[in-house]
Amino acid sequence: MTCRSNRRSSAAPSGPAFHSAPLGPAPLVPFVLSVLTVLGFCCAPRFASAATLTVETDPTSAALFVDGRFAGVSPATVADVQPGTHLLQAERRGYAPLRQAVEVGKDTQPLRLKLRRLGQAALTITTEPPDVCVYLDGEFRGVTPRKLGDLSPNGHHLRLEKVNFTPLTERLELADGEEKTLDRKLESRSVDFYAAQIRSAPNRVVNYTELSHLYLLQHRFDEGFAVLSKGLHAAGGKEADPEETRRLYAEVGKIWEAQYDFATEAELEQLRPRLKSTLEQAALDDPANPGNYEALAQIFRQEKNLDGALALFQKAYDRVTEPMVKKQLEREIARLLLQRAHDRQKDKEYESALAEYRTIVDRFPTASNAASALLQIASVYAYRLREPEKAIDAKLEYVRRFPDSDQCPNQLAEVADLYRRAKKYDKAIETSRMVLSQYPDFDGRDDAQWLIASLCGGYLRDKERAVEEYRKFIELFPDSDRCADAYQQLGSLYRQLKRDDDSQRAYAALVEQCPLSQYAYYQRRSQMDRDRVRQLGQDWAEAAKLVKDKEYDKAVEAYRAFMHEYPDVYYTVVAQQQLIALSGRYLNDAEKERKEQRRFLELFPADDRCRTIQYQLATGYQRAKQYEDAIREYEVFLRAYPDDDRCPTFLSSIGSFNLYYLKKYDEAVRAFRRLIRDYPQSDSVPAAYRYLGGVYTLMDRLKEARECYNTVIRDYPDSDEAYDAWQALRR
Numbered sequence: 001m002t003c004r005s006n007r008r009s010s011a012a013p014s015g016p017a018f019h020s021a022p023l024g025p026a027p028l029v030p031f032v033l034s035v036l037t038v039l040g041f042c043c044a045p046r047f048a049s050a051a052t053l054t055v056e057t058d059p060t061s062a063a064l065f066v067d068g069r070f071a072g073v074s075p076a077t078v079a080d081v082q083p084g085t086h087l088l089q090a091e092r093r094g095y096a097p098l099r100q101a102v103e104v105g106k107d108t109q110p111l112r113l114k115l116r117r118l119g120q121a122a123l124t125i126t127t128e129p130p131d132v133c134v135y136l137d138g139e140f141r142g143v144t145p146r147k148l149g150d151l152s153p154n155g156h157h158l159r160l161e162k163v164n165f166t167p168l169t170e171r172l173e174l175a176d177g178e179e180k181t182l183d184r185k186l187e188s189r190s191v192d193f194y195a196a197q198i199r200s201a202p203n204r205v206v207n208y209t210e211l212s213h214l215y216l217l218q219h220r221f222d223e224g225f226a227v228l229s230k231g232l233h234a235a236g237g238k239e240a241d242p243e244e245t246r247r248l249y250a251e252v253g254k255i256w257e258a259q260y261d262f263a264t265e266a267e268l269e270q271l272r273p274r275l276k277s278t279l280e281q282a283a284l285d286d287p288a289n290p291g292n293y294e295a296l297a298q299i300f301r302q303e304k305n306l307d308g309a310l311a312l313f314q315k316a317y318d319r320v321t322e323p324m325v326k327k328q329l330e331r332e333i334a335r336l337l338l339q340r341a342h343d344r345q346k347d348k349e350y351e352s353a354l355a356e357y358r359t360i361v362d363r364f365p366t367a368s369n370a371a372s373a374l375l376q377i378a379s380v381y382a383y384r385l386r387e388p389e390k391a392i393d394a395k396l397e398y399v400r401r402f403p404d405s406d407q408c409p410n411q412l413a414e415v416a417d418l419y420r421r422a423k424k425y426d427k428a429i430e431t432s433r434m435v436l437s438q439y440p441d442f443d444g445r446d447d448a449q450w451l452i453a454s455l456c457g458g459y460l461r462d463k464e465r466a467v468e469e470y471r472k473f474i475e476l477f478p479d480s481d482r483c484a485d486a487y488q489q490l491g492s493l494y495r496q497l498k499r500d501d502d503s504q505r506a507y508a509a510l511v512e513q514c515p516l517s518q519y520a521y522y523q524r525r526s527q528m529d530r531d532r533v534r535q536l537g538q539d540w541a542e543a544a545k546l547v548k549d550k551e552y553d554k555a556v557e558a559y560r561a562f563m564h565e566y567p568d569v570y571y572t573v574v575a576q577q578q579l580i581a582l583s584g585r586y587l588n589d590a591e592k593e594r595k596e597q598r599r600f601l602e603l604f605p606a607d608d609r610c611r612t613i614q615y616q617l618a619t620g621y622q623r624a625k626q627y628e629d630a631i632r633e634y635e636v637f638l639r640a641y642p643d644d645d646r647c648p649t650f651l652s653s654i655g656s657f658n659l660y661y662l663k664k665y666d667e668a669v670r671a672f673r674r675l676i677r678d679y680p681q682s683d684s685v686p687a688a689y690r691y692l693g694g695v696y697t698l699m700d701r702l703k704e705a706r707e708c709y710n711t712v713i714r715d716y717p718d719s720d721e722a723y724d725a726w727q728a729l730r731r
Contacts, residue, residue: 053078053102054110055088062092062115063598063632070614070636072602073595074113090115091632121151121174127160128185135159137661139625152628153178155663164189166210171663189214198230205234205244209251216255216262221271225278228252232282236289238730245291252279252295256302275299283312287319290328297332306340324713328723334360334369341376350384366718371405374398378414388422406645406683409439413448425455443645446477453486463493481608484510484517516604521570536566543578552586573607576600580613590620611641618650627657648682651675655688659695668695686716690724697728 055064057074064071064078067086071078074090081104088111090098095115102111125134127144134141134148137157141148144160153176160168165186174180187193194211197204208231215224228251235245254260255275258268276299283292293316300309310333317329341356353376360373374394382391395411395418402408412435419428432448439445453473457466470486470493477483487510494503511520525533543558559575559582566572580600584593597613604610618633634650641647655671658664672688672695679685689712696705709725716722 051081051083051104051108053081053086053088053104053108055090055113056110057090057092057113057115059092059095059115061595062090062095062113065089065091065636068639070598070601070640073598076602120149121153121177122147122149122179123151123156123172123174124148124179124181125158125160126181126183127162128183129162129165132160132162132165132186135161152662157663158182160184160186162186164214166193191215203234203237203239205231205240205248208234209244209248213251217260219262221263221267221274225274229278229282232279232289232292233286235291236286242728249291249295253298256299280312283316284319287316288322288325290316290325290332293329293332297336301339306336306343310336310340324723324726327718328720330364331367331369331720331723334364334367334373338369338372338376341373345376345380345384348384350380354380365401368718368720371398371402371407374401375407375411378411382418388418392418392422404681406681409435409442409444412439413442413444416448416451420451420455420459423459425459429455441643443643446473446480446482449473449476450482453489457489457493463497467493467497479606481514481517484514484519487514488519515568516570516573518570536569536571539565540571543575547578547582547586550586552582556582556587573600573604576603577609590624594620611637611644614640615646622653622657625661627661631657642678648675648679648684651679652684652688652691655691659691665695665699669699686712686719686721689716690721690728693725693728 053066054077055074057064060074062074064074064076066078066081066088068089083105085101085103088100088102090113092115095117098113098115102108123136124147125144130144132144134144134146135158136148136151138159151174153174156172156174158170158172166189168184168186172180172182189210191211191214194207194214197207198211201207208227212224212228212231215221215227231248234240235248252275255262256272263271276296279292279296279299282289283296286292293313296312297309300306300312313329313333313336317326317333320326320329337356337360341353341360344350344356345353357373357377357380360367361370361377364370374397378391378394378398381387381394392415395415398405398411399408412431416428416431416435419425419431429452432452435442435448436445449469450473453466453469456462456469460466467490470490473480473486474483487506491503491506491510494500494506507523510517511523514520539558539562543555543562546552546555546558556579559578563572563575576596576599580593580596583589583596594617597617600607600613601610614633614637618630618637621627621630621633631654634654637644637650638647651671651674655668655675658668658671669692672692675682675688676685689708693705693708693712696702696708706729709729712719712721712725713729
């Protein structure tokens with residue numbers, strides 16, 4: 001469940017539980033403040049209750065964790081630490097992580113930690129011939145001779161390329177502080193060289209790719225296409241290397257799109273039909289190799305000839321007898337039908353699109369595209385044709401057909417909302433109760449309970465029932481930001497029921513439990529000095545005007561001053577959000593943005609938006625290709641919000657980063673295994689097994705690789721990953 005931030009603590013209130021959706025207009029506020037209410041609610045900072053722990057590091061700006069929970073960026077004072085022994089961790093990019101047990105008491109002295117800088121590795125590369133392009137971990141790093149410094153001490157993937165020479169690839173292991181020197185010689189590429197390579201190793205697809213490429217550069221088109229045809233045949237063999245096969249089909253795409261200079265426009269007009277006929281013949285010669293069909297389908301898509309692509313795949317489907325290939329071709333046909341239906345929907349041909357979607361569902365009922373088609377049917381009925389009853393039928397059909405899908409609780413929740421829109425309030429309540437009872441780990445359970453309460457109070461006009469549902473909301477979801485709304489609604493409902501004492505208790509609980517909420521501000525405003533209220537509005541308006549005038553540095557100072565002057569009002573949290581936006585969106589300073597994000601997490605740890613901010617921290621590092629930092633932030637998210645529906649995706653990302661970029665295969669295995677163990681019902685599990693098979697293959701643990709691939713085929717036969725696993729086992 002989502003943890004939200006207008007709460008003073010995560011403990012449930014000692015009095016009656018409350019919950020609500022607004023029943024009437026909110027109290028009026030000064031205009032400049034009311035505009036801001038759309039920004040949401042927040043939760044109070046965590047106040048010290050036992051002891052504080054002050055930590056300083058050299059260097060500063062290290063991420064601090066106490067017992068695995070993010071506690072701020074050094075220097076920092078961690079409040080509300082229980083006396084006793086705790087595990088303190090300090091992490092900073094480029095430095096060895098520091099972990100130590102600390103004894104915390106009321107008289108604990110500030111801790112000063114010295115972080116050890118990692119000895120960055122260096123790599124010097126010389127080649128014969130010189131001027132060779134250097135790619136490290138897929139990124140271009142210049143030409144030889146080349147010295148690369150500040151490299152992380154772990155595994156790296158090196159690729160050296162030069163026109164008319166054979167590319168050289170190898171895996172490097174760099175130790176902490178190591179300065180490695182490489183001297184490599186590249187083999188000259190020639191027609192005779194590759195012809196000899198093909199004769200000696202006819203199953204090596206890469207040699208056909210390189211030779212056909214060389215022939216095309218020399219304008220020897222007949223010979224180039226003849227070699228390409230042989231390469232397509234070799235790609236369907238059991239001994240074909242998957243990476244070499246991928247490169248061959250990538251070369252086909254480059255030829256079609258003329259991504260390198262090998263022909264004039266007039267020549268390309270003649271060569272493209274020839275490329276299509278070469279692929280078509282390869283498909284006829286080897287119907288069990290869907291790679292040819294996939295390449296052709298991509299060409300048809302670029303030509304916007306989906307009918308041609310469908311005819312091609314249908315022809316392949318009729319010829320193939322291998323069950324696994326037949327399954328894969330079914331998925332490809334379903335994808336193409338889905339694309340054609342999307343195109344018709346975009347052209348507002350809704351009835352035709354609906355018929356196409358239904359064809360997919362009826363013809364390929366177990367394919368993943370059937371699930372997508374059903375959701376599209378529901379979307380067209382709900383938002384285009386305005387027929388909520390038919391949209392409801394489609395969503396309920398989805399839940400029946402795909403009961404194990406991660407999407408089922410979302411679809412039921414949307415069904416409840418569609419019933420609300422159709423004014424079938426009892427049905428909406430009944431469906432919301434199904435969400436609550438059948439999906440105890442669903443992140444949206446609080447929304448379901450909220451809908452029940454708001455329908456009872458707002459539409460059914462059953463005040464007594466609404467009171468019970470709002471009380472139930474707070475009892476079930478005491479950390480929700482909506483608790484503030486619930487208390488506010490309870491106060492209003494009790495007043496309407498002439499239960500004035502209960503009303504006053506509800507308002508008092510609102511102020512006590514949700515001190516930084518918008519409604520708490522309304523309740524306390526009558527007790528505040530009028531001049532201070534007026535000054536608060538003016539200070540906020542001045543900060544907002546600085547943003548509008550693009551005086552961003554001054555705006556930062558103004559928001560900081562606002563937070564210092566008004567530390568205990570609703571708009572304090574909004575101000576910190578503004579500081580994040582100013583640093584990232586306006587000042588374009590990623591480091592400052594991260595600093596402000598961490599400050600938000602430190603000041604308002606119970607705020608619902610913390611999980612979004614933590615996610616943004618991780619994805620920010622991911623976009624910057626700082627994968628070790630991204631992994632660290634994803635791990636923080638996983639520890640803080642283990643029930644979040646995105647956790648399986650984040651574990652998959654951690655595994656992929658370790659597999660493809662950091663080359664830490666043991667860590668990749670651990671991440672994928674955690675995904676399978678902790679989230680066994682996730683839709684990401686088949687892909688995790690497939691990834692594990694690939695990692696184990698790279699580690700030469702072939703028995704375990706086969707076990708993983710066979711698990712995918714046995715337990716998830718209708719998934720795309722099943723076909724990938726089948727191909728891997730063939731090789």
